[in-house]
Amino acid sequence: MESVRNARFGTAVAYVRTMAVFIAFWWAVSVWTSNPALLPSPLAVIEAFVDLVRDLELFMHAGISLGRMLLSLALASLLAVPLGLVMGLSRTFDEVVDPVVELLRPISGIAWIPLALFIFGIGNALPVFIMTYAAFFPIVLGTVAGVRGVDRGLINAARTMGVPRRTIVTRVVLPAALPSLLVAVRLGVASSWTAVVAAELIGAPSGLGYAVEWYRELLMTPQVMSFIAMIGVLGYLSDTALRALAQRFTPWAVDALSAQ
Amino acid sequence: MDGTVSGPVKLKLENVGKRFDVAGVAQTVAVQDFTLDVVQGEFLVIVGPSGCGKTTVLNLLAGLELPTSGTVSLNGSRIVGPGPERGVMFQDYALFPWHTVRGNVEFGLRHGPAGQGLDAAAREERVRSTIELVGLTGAERKYPHQLSGGMRQRVALARLIANEPDVLLMDEPLAALDAQTRIILQEELLRIWGQDRPAAQRRTVVFITHAIDEAVFLADRVAVMTTNPGRLKAIIDVPLPRPRDDATRAQSEFQALNQHIWSLIRDEAYRATVT
Amino acid sequence: MSAWSGRLSRNLMLPFALIVIWQAWGMTTGSPRTPVPTHVVTAALQLVASGDLLAAIAQSLGRVFAGFAIAAAIAIPLGLAMGSSRGVERNVDPLVESFRPIAAIAILPLAILWLGTGTPAAVLIVAYAAFFPMVINTVAGAKRVNPTLLRAAATMGLSRFKVIRTVVVPAALPSIGVGLRISMGVAWTAIVAAELAVGAKAGGGGSGGIGQMMFVFYAYSIELNRIVVCMIAVGIVALVLDRLLRAGLRFSMPWTAR
Numbered sequence: 128m129e130s131v132r133n134a135r136f137g138t139a140v141a142y143v144r145t146m147a148v149f150i151a152f153w154w155a156v157s158v159w160t161s162n163p164a165l166l167p168s169p170l171a172v173i174e175a176f177v178d179l180v181r182d183l184e185l186f187m188h189a190g191i192s193l194g195r196m197l198l199s200l201a202l203a204s205l206l207a208v209p210l211g212l213v214m215g216l217s218r219t220f221d222e223v224v225d226p227v228v229e230l231l232r233p234i235s236g237i238a239w240i241p242l243a244l245f246i247f248g249i250g251n252a253l254p255v256f257i258m259t260y261a262a263f264f265p266i267v268l269g270t271v272a273g274v275r276g277v278d279r280g281l282i283n284a285a286r287t288m289g290v291p292r293r294t295i296v297t298r299v300v301l302p303a304a305l306p307s308l309l310v311a312v313r314l315g316v317a318s319s320w321t322a323v324v325a326a327e328l329i330g331a332p333s334g335l336g337y338a339v340e341w342y343r344e345l346l347m348t349p350q351v352m353s354f355i356a357m358i359g360v361l362g363y364l365s366d367t368a369l370r371a372l373a374q375r376f377t378p379w380a381v382d383a384l385s386a387q
Numbered sequence: 388m389d390g391t392v393s394g395p396v397k398l399k400l401e402n403v404g405k406r407f408d409v410a411g412v413a414q415t416v417a418v419q420d421f422t423l424d425v426v427q428g429e430f431l432v433i434v435g436p437s438g439c440g441k442t443t444v445l446n447l448l449a450g451l452e453l454p455t456s457g458t459v460s461l462n463g464s465r466i467v468g469p470g471p472e473r474g475v476m477f478q479d480y481a482l483f484p485w486h487t488v489r490g491n492v493e494f495g496l497r498h499g500p501a502g503q504g505l506d507a508a509a510r511e512e513r514v515r516s517t518i519e520l521v522g523l524t525g526a527e528r529k530y531p532h533q534l535s536g537g538m539r540q541r542v543a544l545a546r547l548i549a550n551e552p553d554v555l556l557m558d559e560p561l562a563a564l565d566a567q568t569r570i571i572l573q574e575e576l577l578r579i580w581g582q583d584r585p586a587a588q589r590r591t592v593v594f595i596t597h598a599i600d601e602a603v604f605l606a607d608r609v610a611v612m613t614t615n616p617g618r619l620k621a622i623i624d625v626p627l628p629r630p631r632d633d634a635t636r637a638q639s640e641f642q643a644l645n646q647h648i649w650s651l652i653r654d655e656a657y658r659a660t661v662t
Numbered sequence: 663m664s665a666w667s668g669r670l671s672r673n674l675m676l677p678f679a680l681i682v683i684w685q686a687w688g689m690t691t692g693s694p695r696t697p698v699p700t701h702v703v704t705a706a707l708q709l710v711a712s713g714d715l716l717a718a719i720a721q722s723l724g725r726v727f728a729g730f731a732i733a734a735a736i737a738i739p740l741g742l743a744m745g746s747s748r749g750v751e752r753n754v755d756p757l758v759e760s761f762r763p764i765a766a767i768a769i770l771p772l773a774i775l776w777l778g779t780g781t782p783a784a785v786l787i788v789a790y791a792a793f794f795p796m797v798i799n800t801v802a803g804a805k806r807v808n809p810t811l812l813r814a815a816a817t818m819g820l821s822r823f824k825v826i827r828t829v830v831v832p833a834a835l836p837s838i839g840v841g842l843r844i845s846m847g848v849a850w851t852a853i854v855a856a857e858l859a860v861g862a863k864a865g866g867g868g869s870g871g872i873g874q875m876m877f878v879f880y881a882y883s884i885e886l887n888r889i890v891v892c893m894i895a896v897g898i899v900a901l902v903l904d905r906l907l908r909a910g911l912r913f914s915m916p917w918t919a920r
Contacts, residue, residue, distance in 0.1 A: 138752065145756040165776065222672040230677060233900035237767075237855040238893045241880035242697075245889075321765040325855045328767065329862045336768070340863070343771035351775070355768050362763030449817055469817040481814040485832040485917045495818035498828050530917045550818060 167349045175349035176356070184338075189357055192323050192334040195251070196365070199258035199319050204312065207263050211270025211311075215304075216296065221271070228267060236261035236322045244330050254326035254334065261322035262315035269311020273304035306380030309373040313366060320362050335361075397591045398425035398448060398554060403457035405443050417443040419616040421457070425554075425593060428586030430577075432594045432606035434648065436655040440617025441595045445558050448593060449475045461554065471501040474552035478559045480543040482531040489527040492517055492545045501550035517549045520579055537568045544579065555580075557594045561601065573604055574632060582629045599652070603644045604631060611651050614659070621651060697886040705887040706894075714875070715891070719899060722857065722871040725781055726849050729788025733845065737796035738838060744797070745804020745834065746826050758797060766791030766852045770859055779860045784853060784871070791852035795844035803837025804830050836918060839911040846907050850900050872896060 150169050157168040167175075179185040214221040236257045247253045277300050285295050327336025335358050342350040373380065403421040407414050418440040425431050433441050446452040447459050450469040459466045461473065469475075482491050493514045496502030502510060518524055521541040531539055540560060547555060561569045561576075581589050596602050602609050609623045625644060627635055635641055681699050688698030709715040744751040766787045773783040807830050815825045857873025862881070872892055879888040912918070 141752040142756040145753050146760070149757060219672065222669055223676050226673045227676050227680065230897070233897035233904075234893050235851040235854065235896065235900070237851060237858065238876070238896040240858060241876045241889045242886065242893065244880055245884075245886060320763075321767065324765055325767045325859065328770070328859050339768060339771050343775060344863075346775075348772075348775060351771055355764060355772065358768045359761070359764035362765070366763070451813055451816065469813075469819070471817070471819040473817070475814070475817040477810050477814060479808075479810055481808070481810040483811060483829065483832070485835070485915070494815075494828075498815075498824055499819040501819060532917065 164346045164348050167352065171349045172352045172356075175347075176353040179350065179353055185353065185357060188333060188335050188338045188354070189361060192327065192336070192358075193361060193365075195254050195334065196258060196316070196319055196323055199255050199262055200312070200316060202255070202259045203262035203266055203315055203319070206259075207266035207315075208270050208308065211267040212274060212301075212304075214267070215271040215274025216300070228264070232264045232268075236318075237325050240326065240329055247330075249330050249332060251331070253330040254323055254336075257326040258319035258322045262319040265314035265318050266311045269314060270304070270308055273307025273311065274300060276307060277303040306373065306377045309369070309377060309380075313369045313373070316365055316369060317362070320358075320365065324358060394427045394429075394586055396424045397427040397429075397462065398593070399423075399458070399460045399463075400444070400447070401458050401460075403444075403447060403454045403459055405440070405447060405452060406455045416616040418447070418454075419618055421617070421619055423610060423619060423622075425591060426586075427591055428589040429607045430580065430582075430592045430594065430605055431608050431610060432596060432602040433610045433612060434596060434599055434602045434652065435612030435617070435620075436614050436652055437597070437659050439612040439614035439655075441612055442558055443617065444612075445475075445556050445593065445595055448554075449473055449556050451475075471495055471499055471550040472553045474547040474550055474555055476543050476547050476555065476557040476560045478562050480531075480539045480560075480563075482539055482542055482546075484531050487528050487530055488518065488523060488534070488542050488545075489514060491531070491542055492549050494546060495550040499550065501552075513549055517545045520548070521545045522575065535568075536564045537572055540564065540572055541575070544576070548579070553591065555590055555592045555594075557592065559595050559597065562597065569598075569601070573601060577605065577629075577631060582631065599645055599648050600636070603627075603641060603648070604635065609644075609648060611648060614655055623648060695884065695886055697890045701887040702890045702894075705885070706891045709888060709891055715872075715895060718870070718872040718875045718892075719895060722853050722873065723899070725784045725871065726788055726846075726853050729785045729790075729853075730792050730846065730849050732785070732789040733792035733796055733849075734842070737793050737841075738800050741797045741800025741838075741841075742804050742826065742830065742834065745801040746830055751801070758794070762794050762798075766848075767855045767859065770856055774860065774863070779863070781870075783860070784856050787856045788849045788852050792845040792849040795848055796838075796841040799837050799841025799844065800834060803834030803841075806837065807833040835915055839915070842911070843904060843907055846903050847900060850896075850903060854896055 153166075154169050157163075157166045160166050163171060176185070210224070214224055239257060239260060240253075243253050243256050247256060281299055281303055282295060285299050290298070323334065324336040324339070327334040328340045331337050335354050339351055339354045339358075342348075342354065400421050400423045403418060404416070405418040406416050421440075421444065433444060435441050443452065447454055448466070450466045450473065453467070466473070483494065486494065493510065496505060496510050496513065505513070518527060521544055523538065523541050523545065526534070526538065531542070534542065543560065561572055564572065580592060594602075594605060603625055606625045609625060611620045611623065612618065613620045623644065627638065627640060627644075685699045688696045688701075706715075740754065744754055769790055770783070770787055773786045777783040777786060811829055811833060812825055815829045820828065853871065854873040854876075857871040858877050859873075861874035861877035872895065876889055876892040879885045879892065
């Protein structure tokens, strides 16, 4: 495995090198424009970031946003997974429910914000509602696809062994669909994390999206960038965490999303 | 015409070795001490058990790989890379799905050095006559996904021939076809190659296959390889008369050659199924 | 015939039932402000007749197309280069992967800081959003080219650059198409979000487009029925864009066997 380690080292080196070039370029441009509100130097951003970490403000907002996302994910999964399972297994049920799903899906979660603002007002409920809605569709569609995509051969093999229908669903269809399901959850996370920023920017008194906007109004750009970076880091970490989870529970699955 | 082979040497492999290294660490020796002369106009078939390096030899002849030792040459000069004078036919046809039959056949002439010096009309004519030669007139506008396996193989052959190569290198081209289509295409291959023409006017062919009966049916000579590492075990002459057809398969000499070659490979083939 | 009509009735029954329930609920329990299907229809007719709805959609679409085009002009060549050359990929990928988790809407405050609250910022957001699905799918498409096809072209004597042009590009087209479709959806969502956010921050003025119109109906005229009309319009435009793009892609790839 020495060759694999070498390859990983090479990639890490390239990563550091590219980011170093990028930061150097950024620094040069910031010096040239010399307008700290417009483009702060990388050092200013790092300083702001450290300060925000130190007085825990960064973690507070991050925690709030993350908490909302986890709650939304749980709600969305609770609704979407069972629904997707039944839709995937029963053609009749699918024919009844799918039209509603397909009619609502093109209306993005963000388009719901004005109406939701009216219903929920500014507060915690709004982001959670929007994020749940945003996560719902990828999860339900991915679950349906996962169930439908189960290799017919596996089901037939079980049938020829006389396995009853209900057991086939729990012991064949569910495990076979699990990889797709986890991919669907990953997409749901990405979707709701994107929605969190929009929802908090407009309609919440706390959270990373709110913080970004707050500091923008104060023209404190280093802080704005710090929070934006945090949004990116958390988005990346949640996806990585889910991928690790998927690897743990479905080690036989090929990572279908590695190119997405 | 009989199958005895003589004449100028077209392709030469001299003490060729090919070793695959991963990250500087020597890994597999695919081919070792391989020496073989391919005569102008002959149909040479290479057989051997799975993994014996047949494809590596072909890739070396094609210039898709370079030898780690020894030399590979065409007409006396070293082969350093791929080129249209050594046309290759691949096992999975490698047809461009976004081109029609005509688009595929025309490809090498349009974009490659083989088409230099040809104006549009001359190119058109060559494409047309090649498609006719392989028996696909009428299917020019079809896309590969609309064609049967046998038709796709004909297109692959046409694309190759349109570039008028000196040498045809074929890597198990008929392996993906069903047995019946295979038999038909073997005969078609010999017809298109020009089995009733004198050797000086035929193109040289190096053909790889697993199927021994296919090798005996097509070849002037059969080169038998062993595996691990890949070495040349024996070269068998196939003096069966040409043109060859169904009757050839019934001849006792055909059967005898079949048996002989199989006996050379059998043990290794068995071992491949248990290791 | 009866099987088909049975399916159709099953398709329609839930949406129909929901609309009826909504109407009934609105008429009995809600305040006069509550959006109700019949009022939504009236509002829709009004908005269309006055030309406001179509103007807003046109403005948003204009921004989407501009951003989409900019993203494509950068992402597709870049993706092809990255997919064809390990060296290019290694050097560029860190940047792409670092910014990918940062959603376009998070960049909006920065865009407003730099470009103000008008169309340039909106186009920048759309371009940023559309960039990532395009580049990622293009790279995947270029990498996934059947290596035998590349070898076949090499054996016909084509130079490396010619191989990229005549083999990698057409072979990657289906993946590029997928990237374009995803990007279009992302871009449309991004523009609505951006216009909404700007509308909210700029006090209802300045940005234009359907997102801003929705916000005005919420914050100023409090016309919930009109908000619903806008939401439905957002959905319809998303669908139409996707269908059109799909048809266009199918037309440009006549060899795909579907």
